[in-house]
Amino acid sequence: MANFVKVGKVSDIKDKQMKSFQISGKTILISRFGGKFYATDEKCTHVGGPLSNGKLSDNIITCPWHGSKFDIKTGSVVEGPAKTPLKTFEVKVEGEDLLVNLQ
Ligand code: FES
Numbered sequence: 264m265a266n267f268v269k270v271g272k273v274s275d276i277k278d279k280q281m282k283s284f285q286i287s288g289k290t291i292l293i294s295r296f297g298g299k300f301y302a303t304d305e306k307c308t309h310v311g312g313p314l315s316n317g318k319l320s321d322n323i324i325t326c327p328w329h330g331s332k333f334d335i336k337t338g339s340v341v342e343g344p345a346k347t348p349l350k351t352f353e354v355k356v357e358g359e360d361l362l363v364n365l366q
Pocket of ligand 1: 307308309310311312326327328329330331343344345
């Protein structure tokens with residue numbers, strides 16, 4: 264069942280940028296690419312590197328610790344050492360508000 268929670272504003276994140284938000288005890292990373300928003304866990308699935316300090320290039324985020332690459336659209340691992348995909352969350356835009364489905 265959907266549980267959309269408001270996390271911020273569309274204007275908080277420019278295209279090709281990302282930002283982390285604290286919601287209900289979780290840290291979620293929202294990335295903006297091609298005019299769309301994608302939400303994933305903020306911690307790398309390797310050993311917990313802070314992806315918000317990583318690099319976003321198109322739809323690929325690179326972990327700052329050991330260089331794992333993930334696709335922000337699907338959470339899948341593009342390049343290791345990480346093996347486990349990132350958890351993804353559905354994002355909805357309502358007017359100026361960004362909402363994330365925490366389920
Ligand atoms: S913690 Fe992200 S690659 Fe190691």
